[in-house]
Amino acid sequence: MSIRALLGVAVLGVVAAHAVAHAAPTGVIRVASKSFTESYILAEAAAQVIEQVGEARVERQVGLGGTGVTYRAIESGAIDLYPEYTGTLGLVILKDPLLRTPEEIRARLAPRGLLIGEPLGFNNTYALAVRAEMADRLGLATLSDLARHPGLTAAFSSGFLEREDGWPGLQRHYGLRLARVRVMEHALTYRALVSGDVDLIDIFSTDGQLERLRLRILRDDRRFFPDYAAVLLVRRETVERFPRTWARLREVFEGRLDDRRMARLNAMVDLDGRPVPEVAAALLGTARASAGRAAALMLEVSALTLDHLVLVLVSVAAAIILGLPLGIVAARFRRAGQLELGVIGMLQTIPALALLMFMIPLFGIGKGPALVALTLYALLPIARNTYAGMIGIDRQLLEIAFVLDLGRLRRLFRLELPLASISIMAGIKTSAVLTVGTATLAAFIGGGGYGTLIVRGLALNDIATILAGAAPAALMALAFHVLLELLDRLAVPRGLRL
Amino acid sequence: MIALREVTKRFGDRVALDHVSIDVAPGTTHVLLGSSGSGKSTVLRLILGLVEPDDGAVLVDDTAVGPSTRAALVGRMGYVVQDGGLYPHLTTYQNVALGAEARRWPRARIATRVAELAVMAGLDASLLRSYPRELSGGQRQRVGLMRALMLDPPMLLLDEPLAALDPVVRAELQGHLGRLFAALRKTVVLVTHDIREAAVLATTVTLLTAGRVVQHGTFADLVERPATPFVTQFVSAQALTLGTPAGR
Numbered sequence: 001m002s003i004r005a006l007l008g009v010a011v012l013g014v015v016a017a018h019a020v021a022h023a024a025p026t027g028v029i030r031v032a033s034k035s036f037t038e039s040y041i042l043a044e045a046a047a048q049v050i051e052q053v054g055e056a057r058v059e060r061q062v063g064l065g066g067t068g069v070t071y072r073a074i075e076s077g078a079i080d081l082y083p084e085y086t087g088t089l090g091l092v093i094l095k096d097p098l099l100r101t102p103e104e105i106r107a108r109l110a111p112r113g114l115l116i117g118e119p120l121g122f123n124n125t126y127a128l129a130v131r132a133e134m135a136d137r138l139g140l141a142t143l144s145d146l147a148r149h150p151g152l153t154a155a156f157s158s159g160f161l162e163r164e165d166g167w168p169g170l171q172r173h174y175g176l177r178l179a180r181v182r183v184m185e186h187a188l189t190y191r192a193l194v195s196g197d198v199d200l201i202d203i204f205s206t207d208g209q210l211e212r213l214r215l216r217i218l219r220d221d222r223r224f225f226p227d228y229a230a231v232l233l234v235r236r237e238t239v240e241r242f243p244r245t246w247a248r249l250r251e252v253f254e255g256r257l258d259d260r261r262m263a264r265l266n267a268m269v270d271l272d273g274r275p276v277p278e279v280a281a282a283l284l285g286t287a288r289a290s291a292g293r294a295a296a297l298m299l300e301v302s303a304l305t306l307d308h309l310v311l312v313l314v315s316v317a318a319a320i321i322l323g324l325p326l327g328i329v330a331a332r333f334r335r336a337g338q339l340e341l342g343v344i345g346m347l348q349t350i351p352a353l354a355l356l357m358f359m360i361p362l363f364g365i366g367k368g369p370a371l372v373a374l375t376l377y378a379l380l381p382i383a384r385n386t387y388a389g390m391i392g393i394d395r396q397l398l399e400i401a402f403v404l405d406l407g408r409l410r411r412l413f414r415l416e417l418p419l420a421s422i423s424i425m426a427g428i429k430t431s432a433v434l435t436v437g438t439a440t441l442a443a444f445i446g447g448g449g450y451g452t453l454i455v456r457g458l459a460l461n462d463i464a465t466i467l468a469g470a471a472p473a474a475l476m477a478l479a480f481h482v483l484l485e486l487l488d489r490l491a492v493p494r495g496l497r498l
Numbered sequence: 499m500i501a502l503r504e505v506t507k508r509f510g511d512r513v514a515l516d517h518v519s520i521d522v523a524p525g526t527t528h529v530l531l532g533s534s535g536s537g538k539s540t541v542l543r544l545i546l547g548l549v550e551p552d553d554g555a556v557l558v559d560d561t562a563v564g565p566s567t568r569a570a571l572v573g574r575m576g577y578v579v580q581d582g583g584l585y586p587h588l589t590t591y592q593n594v595a596l597g598a599e600a601r602r603w604p605r606a607r608i609a610t611r612v613a614e615l616a617v618m619a620g621l622d623a624s625l626l627r628s629y630p631r632e633l634s635g636g637q638r639q640r641v642g643l644m645r646a647l648m649l650d651p652p653m654l655l656l657d658e659p660l661a662a663l664d665p666v667v668r669a670e671l672q673g674h675l676g677r678l679f680a681a682l683r684k685t686v687v688l689v690t691h692d693i694r695e696a697a698v699l700a701t702t703v704t705l706l707t708a709g710r711v712v713q714h715g716t717f718a719d720l721v722e723r724p725a726t727p728f729v730t731q732f733v734s735a736q737a738l739t740l741g742t743p744a745g746r
Contacts, residue, residue, distance in 0.1 A: 396579055396583050397583060397585060399543075399546070399548050399577075400577060400579065400583050402546075402548065402572065403546055403572050403575060403576075403577040404596050404597045404600065404645075405569065405572055405573050405597070405600065406596065406597070406600045407600060410599075410600055414596070415585060418587045419585070419586075419587060421587075493587035493588075494587075494629065495585075495586045495587040495588060495589070495629035495630065495631065496586055496587050
């Protein structure tokens, strides 16, 4: 097969993979979430409601990597519905701090083919919390009260400390002074507060810990913090196609969840370690028989193994199909080759996560774009090693090939590629083992694989779930290594192994 | 016929060949003699069309070697290099058969020819399935020769074919090559720094130093009528180290 034909096949393969991933089957609502507890619970509950109504099938794309991913995905139609917050919609997505009410936001979303329902009830905004005992002692109830106690110490998460809608703005708004402010990981601030290391921490008003610890949230009496009222963000065409479903979702969710109830649900996941589907069912008031946690996790791991394997095999295969010709071309045209390898190298310097993000506007979310990104990532070791193998061939052997007048293709397939095979195989091995690791990031854009568990485990602070994703990934990398070492014996000619 | 006409070749600032003219008559063995860096290998590479002259012309069968002609001309040449130049991933048989495969010879014809060549080159038939790394230096050289002869080209170019071999094997192969060249009536150009190879194999000799022709003639001419003191020096220096008198 000629190089051009090989390239053609490669392009077709990528396009086909993309088409498969993008084809929207009729009667499906794709429900997504970001990767934190509350978002998982709300998305799962919405998914369960949709299933109960039975008007459409549900596809879950949960645990996506942040607002950038979810918003671009819903705008491009890669997903249909996810829980969002009015503050995020106004400040981060529409970038207009004056947008406050759901009506204002709804008006601005309409031209984009999106709409939001009424708020679900709770407001997951920033707030400051103190120990209840201290609040009673000092008579602290509001943020204004805080101005009278400049001797207090605080631990804030870095986001809160830097954002204009966090500490800098708050300090000016209320004229606050504190004795000392420390930066701390959000998960650790609760412990610091309870143990008395600090007197004040920033929290999200529906954090699960609030329910369990004797804390007092200081009321934002002069309305500084923007509202982060939870709403369902949905594509208009989904509402039009599945009106009964949308009506039912509104009925179940709107105005039904206050801060305390949401915090309790978050606590069930974060602190009690109960599975998200079970907690979502609790939210809906439906009983849900949950399999044993370990058994459920095992089942998920085995399903994701196939998923992960597909990600790795398809992307590495595509990288071989593309990388081999690219390496060959680079070796043949040295100067252009340096440029080419430079470009491929540059792809590698893009952080994997950023590369995945770049895929969203081009290809949406899911397996397709994840495969494209993983393929680009797997390319460099293969192209580089092919190039190195080709230019490393003894010049005399090439001259003899010229004198033997073998013709280009025969020379390539009979002499050059076999002579470069040790180097090429080394590239493929490197690429495959690396891709097993990189593929865990696919979960951030809904690509599936072991990363799904890792992302969820990180979001829910659940070591067992993280390990359920990370350990099989490590095993798979090892398996690939061993398998490819064996394959070496087939791919590298015997004469080179003697 | 092979001829160089006033050929000059530079590699960067270094002049590899300086106005060199050489004529090789059909059916004769011409030895290019000289120490390393004398430019003798460059002559072979020019004839093969692997490098192009900066000045002058290289003629093969009255055709100037150039980008448009070299592919056709090279088909009439066999090329043997030091240590055989074998492809390590191919067996002896596969190495020898490469050129014939590219010309789509039928399998049976290839097999017959390879067997014939093995006898001619004095290679044990059991070694046809061996890989180059399993062969001795002398055996590899015999395989290299078989590969060059596979398509029975009228011209044979050899670049230091015996340099890597130990003295005993070298002497044996020298004799073998001499008989072979005589029997096959090939036009042979052989590059060597070994005066004894010239003595045994050459019809005519060109002695090169620093890219210039010092003397052109038979081996006897070099010994008996040296053109410059350098010729005497070159001939006798090696004769001394070999411990045998130069000449026949």
